[in-house]
Amino acid sequence: MERRTIRIAMNGVTGRMGYRQHLVRSVLALREQGGLDLGDGTVLWPEPVLVGRREAALRAIAEQHGLEHVSTDLTAVLADPKVEVYFDAQVTAAREGAVRRAVAAGKHVYCEKPTALDFPSALELARLAAAAGVKHGVVQDKLFLPGLVKLRRLAESGFFGRVLSVRGEFGYWVFEGDRQPAQRPSWNYRAQDGGGIVADMFPHWDYLLHELFGRVRTVQALTRTHVGRRWDEEGRPYEATAEDAAYGIFELEGGAVAQINSSWAVRVHRDELVEIQVDGTHGSAVAGLRSCRIQPRGSTPRPVWDPDVPSAGSFRAQWQEVPDDGPVANGFKAQWELFLRHVVRDEPWRWDLVAGARGVQLASLGLRSCAEGRRLPVPEVVL
Protein backbone atom coordinates (compact mmCIF):
# COMPACT_ATOMS: atom_id res chain seq x y z
CA MET A 1 0.00 0.00 0.00
CA GLU A 2 1.30 3.42 -0.87
CA ARG A 3 0.75 6.06 1.81
CA ARG A 4 -0.27 9.54 0.74
CA THR A 5 -0.18 12.18 3.47
CA ILE A 6 -2.71 14.98 3.44
CA ARG A 7 -1.95 17.89 5.71
CA ILE A 8 -5.04 19.50 7.22
CA ALA A 9 -5.02 22.77 9.14
CA MET A 10 -7.61 22.35 11.87
CA ASN A 11 -8.79 25.57 13.49
CA GLY A 12 -10.98 25.46 16.61
CA VAL A 13 -9.78 22.09 17.94
CA THR A 14 -9.91 23.30 21.52
CA GLY A 15 -13.69 23.64 21.16
CA ARG A 16 -16.41 21.12 21.83
CA MET A 17 -17.00 20.11 18.20
CA GLY A 18 -13.50 20.68 16.91
CA TYR A 19 -11.88 18.49 19.52
CA ARG A 20 -14.25 15.61 20.11
CA GLN A 21 -16.10 15.12 16.84
CA HIS A 22 -13.61 16.37 14.26
CA LEU A 23 -10.16 15.77 15.69
CA VAL A 24 -10.63 12.73 17.94
CA ARG A 25 -13.63 10.92 16.48
CA SER A 26 -12.87 11.69 12.81
CA VAL A 27 -9.31 12.58 11.85
CA LEU A 28 -7.54 10.67 14.64
CA ALA A 29 -10.00 7.79 14.27
CA LEU A 30 -8.96 7.57 10.62
CA ARG A 31 -5.33 7.34 11.70
CA GLU A 32 -6.21 4.69 14.26
CA GLN A 33 -7.71 2.54 11.53
CA GLY A 34 -4.47 2.88 9.56
CA GLY A 35 -5.59 5.76 7.32
CA LEU A 36 -8.29 6.02 4.70
CA ASP A 37 -8.09 3.21 2.18
CA LEU A 38 -8.82 4.78 -1.19
CA GLY A 39 -9.30 1.37 -2.80
CA ASP A 40 -6.61 1.86 -5.46
CA GLY A 41 -3.64 0.69 -3.46
CA THR A 42 -3.31 4.07 -1.73
CA VAL A 43 -3.96 4.87 1.89
CA LEU A 44 -4.64 8.49 2.76
CA TRP A 45 -2.95 9.59 5.97
CA PRO A 46 -4.41 12.77 7.50
CA GLU A 47 -1.78 14.91 9.21
CA PRO A 48 -3.46 17.58 11.33
CA VAL A 49 -1.89 20.94 12.01
CA LEU A 50 -3.62 22.26 15.11
CA VAL A 51 -4.35 25.95 14.72
CA GLY A 52 -5.72 28.31 17.34
CA ARG A 53 -5.13 31.26 19.59
CA ARG A 54 -3.78 29.56 22.69
CA GLU A 55 -0.51 27.76 22.12
CA ALA A 56 -0.47 25.97 25.47
CA ALA A 57 -3.92 24.48 24.88
CA LEU A 58 -2.92 23.34 21.40
CA ARG A 59 0.33 21.84 22.66
CA ALA A 60 -1.52 19.95 25.38
CA ILE A 61 -3.82 18.37 22.80
CA ALA A 62 -0.91 17.62 20.47
CA GLU A 63 1.01 15.96 23.28
CA GLN A 64 -1.96 13.91 24.43
CA HIS A 65 -2.48 12.52 20.94
CA GLY A 66 1.11 12.34 19.75
CA LEU A 67 0.73 15.05 17.11
CA GLU A 68 3.59 17.15 15.77
CA HIS A 69 2.21 20.34 14.32
CA VAL A 70 0.66 23.25 16.19
CA SER A 71 0.49 26.92 15.29
CA THR A 72 -1.07 30.17 16.46
CA ASP A 73 -0.18 31.83 13.16
CA LEU A 74 -2.93 31.16 10.65
CA THR A 75 -1.21 33.31 8.00
CA ALA A 76 1.91 31.17 8.16
CA VAL A 77 -0.09 27.93 8.10
CA LEU A 78 -2.04 29.06 5.05
CA ALA A 79 1.18 30.10 3.33
CA ASP A 80 2.56 26.59 3.78
CA PRO A 81 2.23 24.75 0.45
CA LYS A 82 2.23 21.41 2.29
CA VAL A 83 -1.13 22.27 3.87
CA GLU A 84 -3.84 21.21 1.40
CA VAL A 85 -7.03 21.52 3.45
CA TYR A 86 -8.26 24.15 5.87
CA PHE A 87 -10.89 23.01 8.39
CA ASP A 88 -12.81 25.41 10.61
CA ALA A 89 -14.79 24.64 13.77
CA GLN A 90 -14.24 27.98 15.47
CA VAL A 91 -17.05 29.98 16.99
CA THR A 92 -19.40 30.92 14.17
CA ALA A 93 -18.47 34.61 14.25
CA ALA A 94 -14.83 33.80 13.44
CA ARG A 95 -15.56 31.44 10.53
CA GLU A 96 -16.16 33.71 7.57
CA GLY A 97 -12.92 35.67 7.87
CA ALA A 98 -10.79 32.56 8.27
CA VAL A 99 -12.47 30.66 5.44
CA ARG A 100 -12.03 33.67 3.14
CA ARG A 101 -8.32 33.69 3.91
CA ALA A 102 -8.02 29.96 3.31
CA VAL A 103 -9.79 30.20 -0.04
CA ALA A 104 -7.60 33.15 -1.03
CA ALA A 105 -4.58 30.98 -0.18
CA GLY A 106 -5.88 28.28 -2.53
CA LYS A 107 -6.69 25.73 0.16
CA HIS A 108 -9.58 23.31 -0.03
CA VAL A 109 -11.97 24.16 2.78
CA TYR A 110 -14.21 22.12 5.02
CA CYS A 111 -16.07 23.76 7.86
CA GLU A 112 -18.76 23.60 10.47
CA LYS A 113 -22.17 25.15 10.01
CA PRO A 114 -23.37 27.86 9.97
CA THR A 115 -20.81 29.00 7.40
CA ALA A 116 -21.31 32.70 8.16
CA LEU A 117 -23.39 35.02 10.29
CA ASP A 118 -25.59 36.25 7.43
CA PHE A 119 -26.76 34.96 4.09
CA PRO A 120 -24.95 37.41 1.76
CA SER A 121 -21.64 36.53 3.43
CA ALA A 122 -22.37 32.80 3.23
CA LEU A 123 -23.18 33.09 -0.47
CA GLU A 124 -20.08 35.16 -1.05
CA LEU A 125 -17.94 32.42 0.50
CA ALA A 126 -19.46 29.91 -1.93
CA ARG A 127 -18.79 32.26 -4.86
CA LEU A 128 -15.21 32.89 -3.82
CA ALA A 129 -14.51 29.16 -3.40
CA ALA A 130 -16.05 28.39 -6.79
CA ALA A 131 -14.03 31.17 -8.43
CA ALA A 132 -10.83 29.96 -6.77
CA GLY A 133 -11.48 26.42 -8.00
CA VAL A 134 -10.94 24.90 -4.56
CA LYS A 135 -12.99 22.03 -3.19
CA HIS A 136 -15.34 23.03 -0.40
CA GLY A 137 -17.57 21.33 2.10
CA VAL A 138 -19.80 21.97 5.06
CA VAL A 139 -20.53 19.60 7.93
CA GLN A 140 -24.00 18.08 7.56
CA ASP A 141 -23.54 15.36 10.14
CA LYS A 142 -27.20 14.61 10.77
CA LEU A 143 -27.46 13.06 7.31
CA PHE A 144 -24.94 10.47 8.42
CA LEU A 145 -26.56 9.51 11.71
CA PRO A 146 -27.59 5.85 11.65
CA GLY A 147 -31.25 6.61 12.49
CA LEU A 148 -31.51 9.20 9.77
CA VAL A 149 -29.68 7.01 7.25
CA LYS A 150 -32.47 4.50 7.83
CA LEU A 151 -35.04 7.25 7.37
CA ARG A 152 -33.46 8.23 4.06
CA ARG A 153 -33.50 4.62 2.93
CA LEU A 154 -37.22 4.43 3.68
CA ALA A 155 -37.90 7.68 1.82
CA GLU A 156 -35.88 6.62 -1.21
CA SER A 157 -37.51 3.20 -1.35
CA GLY A 158 -40.97 4.78 -1.53
CA PHE A 159 -42.00 3.39 1.86
CA PHE A 160 -43.99 6.50 2.79
CA GLY A 161 -46.03 6.84 -0.39
CA ARG A 162 -46.88 10.54 -0.46
CA VAL A 163 -45.22 12.28 2.48
CA LEU A 164 -47.81 14.30 4.34
CA SER A 165 -45.94 15.71 7.29
CA VAL A 166 -42.66 15.70 9.13
CA ARG A 167 -42.59 16.57 12.79
CA GLY A 168 -39.37 16.99 14.64
CA GLU A 169 -38.59 17.43 18.28
CA PHE A 170 -35.07 18.45 19.16
CA GLY A 171 -33.71 19.61 22.43
CA TYR A 172 -32.77 19.11 26.00
CA TRP A 173 -32.34 21.14 29.14
CA VAL A 174 -29.15 23.19 29.05
CA PHE A 175 -28.26 24.14 32.59
CA GLU A 176 -28.23 27.82 33.37
CA GLY A 177 -24.69 27.51 34.72
CA ASP A 178 -25.22 28.61 38.30
CA ARG A 179 -25.70 25.33 40.16
CA GLN A 180 -24.44 23.00 37.49
CA PRO A 181 -22.13 24.02 34.63
CA ALA A 182 -23.92 24.58 31.31
CA GLN A 183 -23.37 21.86 28.71
CA ARG A 184 -23.00 24.41 25.92
CA PRO A 185 -20.69 27.41 25.52
CA SER A 186 -22.06 30.75 26.73
CA TRP A 187 -21.67 32.43 23.31
CA ASN A 188 -24.57 30.24 22.16
CA TYR A 189 -26.87 32.43 24.28
CA ARG A 190 -25.55 35.83 23.12
CA ALA A 191 -26.87 37.18 19.83
CA GLN A 192 -23.96 39.62 19.61
CA ASP A 193 -21.53 36.66 19.56
CA GLY A 194 -23.31 34.69 16.82
CA GLY A 195 -25.42 32.60 19.22
CA GLY A 196 -29.05 31.51 19.09
CA ILE A 197 -30.74 28.21 18.42
CA VAL A 198 -32.04 29.32 15.02
CA ALA A 199 -28.55 29.89 13.60
CA ASP A 200 -27.49 26.66 15.25
CA MET A 201 -30.33 24.33 14.25
CA PHE A 202 -32.07 25.71 11.15
CA PRO A 203 -29.07 24.87 8.93
CA HIS A 204 -29.48 21.25 10.09
CA TRP A 205 -33.21 21.29 9.37
CA ASP A 206 -32.58 22.80 5.96
CA TYR A 207 -30.33 20.05 4.64
CA LEU A 208 -32.26 17.30 6.33
CA LEU A 209 -35.60 18.35 4.85
CA HIS A 210 -34.04 19.26 1.51
CA GLU A 211 -32.29 15.95 1.03
CA LEU A 212 -34.96 13.62 2.40
CA PHE A 213 -38.29 15.25 1.62
CA GLY A 214 -37.93 18.28 -0.62
CA ARG A 215 -36.63 21.82 -0.72
CA VAL A 216 -37.96 24.19 1.93
CA ARG A 217 -40.30 26.65 0.16
CA THR A 218 -41.58 28.72 3.07
CA VAL A 219 -40.73 29.25 6.70
CA GLN A 220 -42.64 30.52 9.67
CA ALA A 221 -40.97 30.60 13.05
CA LEU A 222 -41.71 31.76 16.52
CA THR A 223 -38.70 32.10 18.76
CA ARG A 224 -38.35 32.71 22.47
CA THR A 225 -35.61 33.33 24.98
CA HIS A 226 -37.14 31.23 27.70
CA VAL A 227 -34.21 31.46 30.09
CA GLY A 228 -33.09 35.07 30.24
CA ARG A 229 -30.22 34.85 32.71
CA ARG A 230 -27.36 32.39 32.54
CA TRP A 231 -23.88 31.98 34.00
CA ASP A 232 -20.79 31.77 31.79
CA GLU A 233 -17.68 29.58 31.88
CA GLU A 234 -16.20 31.76 34.64
CA GLY A 235 -19.35 31.64 36.73
CA ARG A 236 -20.34 35.21 35.88
CA PRO A 237 -24.02 35.93 35.29
CA TYR A 238 -24.99 37.34 31.89
CA GLU A 239 -28.13 38.24 30.02
CA ALA A 240 -29.16 35.73 27.35
CA THR A 241 -29.74 37.90 24.31
CA ALA A 242 -30.26 35.08 21.83
CA GLU A 243 -33.30 32.83 21.52
CA ASP A 244 -33.06 29.41 23.18
CA ALA A 245 -36.15 27.94 21.51
CA ALA A 246 -37.61 28.06 18.02
CA TYR A 247 -40.93 26.66 16.91
CA GLY A 248 -40.79 26.38 13.13
CA ILE A 249 -43.15 25.43 10.33
CA PHE A 250 -41.70 24.69 6.91
CA GLU A 251 -43.60 24.02 3.69
CA LEU A 252 -41.72 21.67 1.41
CA GLU A 253 -41.61 21.29 -2.32
CA GLY A 254 -43.93 18.40 -3.03
CA GLY A 255 -46.49 19.60 -0.54
CA ALA A 256 -45.41 18.09 2.78
CA VAL A 257 -45.50 20.25 5.91
CA ALA A 258 -42.66 20.04 8.42
CA GLN A 259 -43.01 21.30 11.94
CA ILE A 260 -39.91 21.24 14.08
CA ASN A 261 -39.38 22.37 17.65
CA SER A 262 -35.83 23.18 18.68
CA SER A 263 -35.19 24.00 22.30
CA TRP A 264 -32.46 24.23 24.90
CA ALA A 265 -35.15 24.74 27.52
CA VAL A 266 -37.03 21.47 27.38
CA ARG A 267 -36.70 18.35 29.51
CA VAL A 268 -36.40 15.13 27.57
CA HIS A 269 -39.30 12.70 27.56
CA ARG A 270 -38.34 10.98 24.35
CA ASP A 271 -36.13 8.06 23.41
CA GLU A 272 -33.51 10.31 21.81
CA LEU A 273 -32.45 13.97 21.87
CA VAL A 274 -33.77 14.36 18.36
CA GLU A 275 -36.79 12.56 17.00
CA ILE A 276 -38.34 12.99 13.59
CA GLN A 277 -41.73 11.50 12.78
CA VAL A 278 -42.73 11.18 9.15
CA ASP A 279 -46.27 10.33 8.16
CA GLY A 280 -47.07 9.26 4.63
CA THR A 281 -50.02 7.72 2.85
CA HIS A 282 -48.34 4.28 2.87
CA GLY A 283 -46.55 4.31 6.19
CA SER A 284 -44.95 6.26 8.99
CA ALA A 285 -41.57 6.28 10.68
CA VAL A 286 -39.99 7.76 13.78
CA ALA A 287 -36.24 8.21 13.57
CA GLY A 288 -33.67 9.40 16.07
CA LEU A 289 -29.90 9.51 16.20
CA ARG A 290 -29.62 5.76 16.13
CA SER A 291 -32.92 4.02 15.87
CA CYS A 292 -35.80 4.14 13.44
CA ARG A 293 -39.20 2.55 13.86
CA ILE A 294 -41.88 2.08 11.25
CA GLN A 295 -45.59 1.46 11.01
CA PRO A 296 -46.68 0.49 7.50
CA ARG A 297 -50.18 1.19 6.22
CA GLY A 298 -51.10 -2.51 6.25
CA SER A 299 -50.35 -2.90 9.94
CA THR A 300 -51.63 0.44 11.19
CA PRO A 301 -53.79 -0.19 14.25
CA ARG A 302 -57.20 1.36 14.60
CA PRO A 303 -57.19 3.80 17.48
CA VAL A 304 -60.64 4.99 18.53
CA TRP A 305 -61.08 8.09 20.66
CA ASP A 306 -62.92 7.02 23.78
CA PRO A 307 -61.85 8.61 27.05
CA ASP A 308 -64.00 6.15 29.01
CA VAL A 309 -61.97 3.14 27.95
CA PRO A 310 -58.28 2.79 28.82
CA SER A 311 -56.16 2.25 25.69
CA ALA A 312 -55.39 -1.36 25.04
CA GLY A 313 -51.63 -1.91 25.11
CA SER A 314 -48.85 0.49 24.30
CA PHE A 315 -48.92 2.54 21.13
CA ARG A 316 -45.14 2.39 21.00
CA ALA A 317 -45.26 -1.41 20.93
CA GLN A 318 -47.15 -1.20 17.64
CA TRP A 319 -44.04 -0.03 15.77
CA GLN A 320 -41.37 -2.17 14.22
CA GLU A 321 -37.64 -1.48 14.57
CA VAL A 322 -35.63 -1.00 11.37
CA PRO A 323 -32.51 -3.18 11.82
CA ASP A 324 -29.01 -1.72 11.85
CA ASP A 325 -27.15 -2.01 8.61
CA GLY A 326 -23.78 -3.17 9.86
CA PRO A 327 -21.69 -1.49 12.53
CA VAL A 328 -22.74 2.03 13.53
CA ALA A 329 -20.26 4.57 12.15
CA ASN A 330 -19.68 8.05 13.53
CA GLY A 331 -21.53 10.48 11.24
CA PHE A 332 -18.83 13.16 11.38
CA LYS A 333 -16.15 10.65 10.40
CA ALA A 334 -18.30 9.25 7.60
CA GLN A 335 -18.60 12.73 6.10
CA TRP A 336 -14.89 13.46 6.58
CA GLU A 337 -14.07 10.31 4.60
CA LEU A 338 -16.27 11.44 1.73
CA PHE A 339 -14.80 14.93 1.77
CA LEU A 340 -11.23 13.66 1.70
CA ARG A 341 -12.07 11.32 -1.17
CA HIS A 342 -13.61 14.29 -2.96
CA VAL A 343 -10.42 16.28 -2.45
CA VAL A 344 -7.92 13.67 -3.55
CA ARG A 345 -9.97 11.54 -5.93
CA ASP A 346 -12.48 14.09 -7.17
CA GLU A 347 -15.32 11.84 -6.08
CA PRO A 348 -18.84 13.31 -6.13
CA TRP A 349 -19.77 15.66 -3.32
CA ARG A 350 -22.75 17.94 -2.83
CA TRP A 351 -22.50 19.25 0.74
CA ASP A 352 -20.65 22.34 -0.34
CA LEU A 353 -20.64 26.02 0.59
CA VAL A 354 -23.73 26.57 -1.57
CA ALA A 355 -25.59 24.02 0.56
CA GLY A 356 -24.08 25.77 3.59
CA ALA A 357 -25.42 29.12 2.37
CA ARG A 358 -28.87 27.59 1.98
CA GLY A 359 -28.83 26.70 5.66
CA VAL A 360 -27.77 30.21 6.64
CA GLN A 361 -30.54 31.64 4.46
CA LEU A 362 -33.15 29.50 6.21
CA ALA A 363 -31.90 30.65 9.61
CA SER A 364 -31.97 34.32 8.56
CA LEU A 365 -35.46 33.99 7.12
CA GLY A 366 -36.63 32.10 10.20
CA LEU A 367 -35.54 34.97 12.44
CA ARG A 368 -37.08 37.53 10.08
CA SER A 369 -40.32 35.58 9.94
CA CYS A 370 -40.53 35.77 13.72
CA ALA A 371 -39.66 39.46 13.84
CA GLU A 372 -42.27 40.26 11.20
CA GLY A 373 -44.83 37.80 12.48
CA ARG A 374 -45.46 36.20 9.09
CA ARG A 375 -44.62 33.28 6.85
CA LEU A 376 -41.84 33.98 4.34
CA PRO A 377 -40.95 32.41 1.00
CA VAL A 378 -37.53 30.74 0.87
CA PRO A 379 -35.88 31.42 -2.50
CA GLU A 380 -33.74 28.81 -4.19
CA VAL A 381 -30.05 29.47 -3.65
CA VAL A 382 -28.03 29.77 -6.83
CA LEU A 383 -24.49 30.94 -7.26
Ligand SMILES: NC(=O)c1ccc[n+]([C@@H]2O[C@H](COP(=O)([O-])OP(=O)(O)OC[C@H]3O[C@@H](n4cnc5c(N)ncnc54)[C@H](O)[C@@H]3O)[C@@H](O)[C@H]2O)c1
Ligand atom coordinates in the same frame (compact mmCIF):
# COMPACT_ATOMS: atom_id res chain seq x y z
N1 LIG B 1 -22.51 19.99 13.45
C1 LIG B 1 -23.00 20.08 14.65
O1 LIG B 1 -23.81 19.27 15.07
C2 LIG B 1 -22.59 21.20 15.56
C3 LIG B 1 -22.87 21.13 16.93
C4 LIG B 1 -22.46 22.17 17.75
C5 LIG B 1 -21.78 23.24 17.22
N2 LIG B 1 -21.53 23.29 15.88
C6 LIG B 1 -20.82 24.45 15.30
O2 LIG B 1 -19.43 24.31 15.58
C7 LIG B 1 -18.85 25.58 15.85
C8 LIG B 1 -18.12 25.51 17.20
O3 LIG B 1 -19.05 25.24 18.22
P1 LIG B 1 -18.60 24.66 19.63
O4 LIG B 1 -19.83 24.28 20.34
O5 LIG B 1 -17.52 23.64 19.43
O6 LIG B 1 -17.98 25.97 20.30
P2 LIG B 1 -16.83 26.10 21.41
O7 LIG B 1 -17.05 27.41 22.06
O8 LIG B 1 -16.76 24.87 22.25
O9 LIG B 1 -15.49 26.14 20.55
C9 LIG B 1 -15.15 27.27 19.78
C10 LIG B 1 -13.75 27.19 19.25
O10 LIG B 1 -13.47 28.41 18.55
C11 LIG B 1 -12.30 29.00 19.11
N3 LIG B 1 -12.40 30.47 18.95
C12 LIG B 1 -11.87 31.15 17.93
N4 LIG B 1 -12.13 32.47 18.05
C13 LIG B 1 -12.83 32.62 19.16
C14 LIG B 1 -13.38 33.75 19.82
N5 LIG B 1 -13.25 34.98 19.33
N6 LIG B 1 -14.06 33.53 20.97
C15 LIG B 1 -14.23 32.29 21.47
N7 LIG B 1 -13.72 31.18 20.87
C16 LIG B 1 -13.02 31.35 19.74
C17 LIG B 1 -12.23 28.50 20.53
O11 LIG B 1 -10.92 28.60 21.03
C18 LIG B 1 -12.68 27.06 20.33
O12 LIG B 1 -11.62 26.27 19.84
C19 LIG B 1 -19.99 26.59 15.81
O13 LIG B 1 -19.97 27.28 14.59
C20 LIG B 1 -21.25 25.77 15.92
O14 LIG B 1 -22.33 26.33 15.20
C21 LIG B 1 -21.92 22.30 15.08
